[in-house]
Amino acid sequence: MSNNQTLYAAFAGHLNAALDALEAAGTLPGGLKRSAITVEPPRDASHGDLSTNAAMVLSKPAGLKPRDLAEALVAKLSKLDSVTSAEIAGPGFINLRLSAAAWLAELRAIAALGADYGRSAVGGGTTVNIEYVSANPTGPMHMGHCRGAVVGDALATLLEYAGHKVIKEYYVNDAGAQVQVLARSAHVRYREALAKKSGGEDVGAIPEGLYPGEYLIPVGEQLAAEFGDKYAAAPESEWLTLFREKAVAAMLVMIKQDLGLLGIHHDLFSSEAELQASGKPDEAEAWLRAKGLVYDGVLEAPKGKTPEDWEPVELPLFKSTAFGDDQDRPIKKSDGTWTYFGADLAYHFQKAQSADALVDIWGADHAGTVKRIKAAVAAMTGADGEPTPFEIKLVQMVQLLRDGEPVKMSKRSGNFVTLAEVVTEVGKDVVRFTMLTRKPEAQMDFDFAKVVEASKDNPVFYVQYANARVHSTLRKAAAEGFAPGGAHLETLGEEELELVKLAAQFPRIVEAAAAAREPHRIAFFLGDMAAAFHGYWNLGNDRVEKRFINAEDGNLTSARLFLATQIGQIIRNGLALLGVEAVEEM
Structure with missing residues (x-):
């Protein structure tokens, strides 16, 4: 269901109708x-309820003075039943004040639309491929991956809610040197x-340069059960590819389980090794050469001392x-293998074939x-023709703290704190909401003590508590029988209407957040x-x-309870976009 029944969209429609009328009258060119x-909403609430820049935007191409066009628009808009005043501010902004009846109608719209209040068709069914997480398949998920995982997943949900089709993709980097290290x-x-099985000699410490985490112990046990001692003393050439495939498969099972703890499930896992084996990078190179975009050349010497x-x-x-880069880039190494960039461009070329727009969520x-x-x-x-729209969102690392002190590393992982450990301690909802309380490009501290604190300084608690308070x-x-x-909504006063006015912004916040690819805007709105x-309440x-x-006024009580119910609905709708459960008791 589209939000075309909601107030801001309705007024955009009224404005378009006024502009159409001015075009028909010859005041505006078509x-x-x-x-x-x-x-x-105007930046200053004292200026009114709604503001539009239409006269400012159209005056120059129309060859009119902004205020002259604004006066023509005000004459049309002031005739609307829901408008109590229409004024021109500054060089040509138009500020509107709406009747209480208009806001009460919007409160009823929230009730009528329920979980669909805020849902939009603005995406027009276009397909967006969002690639996120894409951690090397060499171990369990850790908190370095968490923020990008949550941002990508919330963005996927947001875009679907705003009318897009979404492909959630994980690119498995299983063709590089790191997976050879994993195999070893x-x-x-x-x-x-x-050795444990036979009582033989201990193999000793994990050699330098290999992955020391205990998460590989079950993988070793599975390999021993499957192959016996067949590869114990065999040369590396006999087992490296096999062990790489087996270990990567085991890591992907673990990664999917870890992401599942956060409620994250991708639609597609694309393998870099399969991409290369199918010849996609070769096809991309041939295509680019035919277009004159790949040539054989020599890189400049490194800057500074050679x-x-x-x-x-x-x-x-x-x-x-x-295309704006500061130097041309090699797609192959001197040994003939693909550079990461060479494989990556082939991968993007491939996924652009099945999407109208691409979004990558990367670490900073x-x-x-x-x-x-x-x-x-x-x-x-x-x-x-026009290139496929492509955005890259960079996500900063998260610093883990406990009461202000850096958190020690995990024995299980070897050198990092696992995602599973954090979710187990504080819960999925706390992790997900916290990751969206700051813009992704901003540094973030995640303090185990503060994120579970029951105080207004903790945004997770503060938003959850609002919904719980509604239900309480x-x-x-x-x-008590109410x-x-x-x-009897007309019994609500100005202070109650201020809540309605804020709640009514949710649909436009959804559309703006989707257009900007910024799900954190939903978290910010929920905080407000x-x-x-x-x-x-206070x-x-x-x-x-x-x-x-x-107890003295049953009509007013029922109206206020109706208002509280719709505020709870808005909070639940927003939390659902973030993948966070709206708890009813705390």
């Missing part, structure tokens, strides 16, 4: 672009398992400087490769909504007449 026109590490654990072992080598180079440590892969995607998808109020009211009802609800501590349950 065909003016309206995409930059907004209908939103698994072989050590395999020999260790054989290393003694550096030699100029001719390599196939992608002409990324034609990959910032240096953003420009080149954007150049490659622009080159490959835009050769015969409804239970108490029911026990129920929410929409028959919870604060406003708690603020109104009025009743000092003013008996402001309490939700007023």
Whole structure:
């Protein structure tokens, strides 16, 4: 269900109708672009309920003075039954004040639409591929992966809610040197398992450079059970590929289980090894050469002091400087194997075939490769028209603290704190919401003590408590014989209407967050909504007449309970977008 029945969308429709009328009258020329026109709350609430920049946006292309166009629009908009005043501010902004009836109608719309209040068709059914997590399959998920996982998953849910089709993809980097190290590490654990089984000699400490985590012990045991001692003393060439495949498969099972703890499930796991085996990078290279975008050349010497072992080598180079990069980039190494970039551009070319837009969620440590892969995607998808829209969202690392002190590393993982350990301690909902309480490009501290603290300084608790408080109020009211009802909403006053005005912003927040690919905007809005609800609740501590349950006035009580119910609905809708359960008791 679209949000075209909601207030902001309705006023965008009224504004478009007014512009159409001005075009028909010859006041405005036809065909003016309206995409930059907004209908939103004014920055200063004292200026009114809604504001539009339509006159500012259209005046120049229309050859009119902004205020002249604003006056023509005000004459149309002020005739609407729901508008009590329409004023021009500054150089040409239009501020509208709406009747109480308009806001009460919106409160009823929240009740009527329920879980669909805020759902939008703005995405138009276009398909967006979101690649997120994509951690090397060399061990369990750790907290370095957590933030990007949550951001990507919440973004996927948000875009679906806003009318897009979404493909949630995990790119398995199973063709590089790190999975060879994994295979060798698994072989050590395999020999260790054989030694334990036979009572033989201990294999000793894990050699330097291999993965020391205990999570590979079960993998070694599985390999020992399957192959016996067949590969214990065999040369590496006989077991490396086999052990790599077996170990990667085991790691993916573990990774999927870890992500499942956060409620994250991808639609597609794409293998880099399979991509290369199927010849996709070769196809991409041939295609780019045919377009004159790959050539054989020699890289410039490293800047500064040239290393003694550096030699100029001719390599196939992608002409990324034609797309804004600072130098052309090799797609193959001197030994003929693909560079990570070479395989990556083929992978992006492949997934662009089945999506209208691409979004990658990367760790901030990959910032240096953003420009080149954007150049490659622009080159490959835009050769015969408009390039496929492609965004890369960089996510900063999370610092783990306990009462302000850095958290010690995990024995199970070897050198990091696992995602499973954190979710087990504080819960899925706390982890997910906390990861969205700051913009992803901002540094974040995750303090085990603070994220479970029952205080207004903890945004997770504060939002959850607002929904729990709604349900507590409804239970108490029911026990006293009261129920929410929409028959007497006119008894609500200005302070209650302020809550409605904030709640009514949810649909436009959803659309704006989806357009910007920023799910954290939903978390920020929920924080504002919870604060406003708690603020109104607290009025009743000092003013008996402001309490939700007023035994002396059943009509007002039912109206306030109706209001509280819809505030709870907004909070539940927002939390659902973040993948967080809305608890009813705390």
